[in-house]
Amino acid sequence: MRDLHQTDSVTASRSDARAQGGATSDWMPYLPASTSPFIPKGVDPTELVWAETVAPGGYTHRVLARGTRFRLDDPTGDACANVLVFNALEPWERLNVADTQKIPWQAYLGQGSPLLSGDGRVLASIVEDTSGQHDAFCGTSTDAWNDEKYGDAAPEGPxxxxxxxxxxxxxxxxxxxxxxxxxxxxxxxxxxxxDGTLTPTGSAGPDRHVTLVAELPLLVLVANVAHPLDPRPGYTVGPLRVHAWRGSATAATDPRATATPELHRAHLNSIDYAEARGL
Structure with missing residues (x-):
């Protein structure tokens, strides 16, 4: 490493650091977002506000404006995008998985599904889904689980x-x-x-994606890690691509909002909250 990097003085360290400025990685945010080599078809590059490839075993996070579309892509069939969403203005309002399942009568997530907060508001809606293989039952893996299964759980570990x-x-x-x-x-x-047993059904295969719309200003956290029920003995997870672009939140008259009485009320709650704040 010493042969590769000259850091024996301040001047040498500065030169060495600047020499790394053009370096790239397979796992990185693309800045500006319009320079992403993987822009989804039909998306105007100038409208992108987030573009990133998340490493296997990596994570990312972003604050997004109301109406932003954000798309998750699984290019290999081995990504597992664990997602949390918070109201970015008041982050004590956050994803409530139990309400997300029981209020809209949805055990399984898919196109049209809302992600609800405990305050009865839609934080985000799934507007496109080519996978159909998702999970709202298990949550993500814990340190204790990964220590037992893989022998390590450190965030900087394998x-x-x-x-x-x-x-x-x-x-x-x-x-x-x-x-x-x-x-x-x-x-x-x-x-x-x-009988209540949870059975992993795995991936729908490579080149699948899910697109969501932020119904309120969102803080989005993503961890791309192996599913806790993945039956494979090794820690298997592939890269995850993330793109987000400007758009509009769901209107009260949109078929997505009026599909059921429960969905309509939840969307009206979100719209009322946003309009009161001039969003």
């Missing part, structure tokens, strides 16, 4: 847990572990059997 990565992402926004509720995950499915 098999980080989702909770440890969420904690790192949350800390960058002034939140702590106690602020982290159960999460949902995309691209690795789970099915509930008649």
């Amino acid at each position: 098999s980080p847990s989702g909770r440890s990565l969420f904690a790192k992402a949350a800390a960058k926004h002034g939140l702590s572990k106690r602020d982290l509720p159960p999460s949902v995950s995309f691209f690795q499915g789970v099915h509930v059997e008649p």
Whole structure:
């Protein structure tokens, strides 16, 4: 390493650091977002506000404006996007997985599904889904789980847990572990059997994506880690691509908002909150 980097003086260190300025990685944010080599078809590059490839075992986070579309892509079929969303204005309002399942009568996430807060508001809606293999039952992996299964759970190690990565992402926004509720995950499915057993159904294959719309200003945390029920003995997870672009929140008359009485009320709650704040 010493032969590669000359850092024996301030001047040499500065030169060495500047020499790394053009370096790239397979796992990185693209700045500006319009320079992403993986821009989704039909998306105007100038409208992009976030573009990133998240490493296997990596994490990311972003604050997004109301109406922003954000798309998760699984290019290999092995990504597992564990996601938490918070009201960015008042982050004590956050994803409530139990309400997300029971209020809209949805055990399984898919196109049209809302992600609800405990205050009865839609934080985000799934507007496009080519995977259908998701999980709102298990949450993400813990340190104890990964220590037992893989022998390590450190966030900088070979098999980080989702909770440890969420904690790192949350800390960058002034939140702590106690602020982290159960999460949902995309691209690795789970099915509930008649006897209550949870059966992993795996991936729908490569080149699948899910697109959500932010119904309120959102803080989004993403941990790309192996699903806790993945039956494979090794820590298996592929890269995850994230893109976000400007758009509009769901209107009160949109078919997505009026599909059921429960959805209509939840969307009206979100719209009322946003309009009162001039959003």
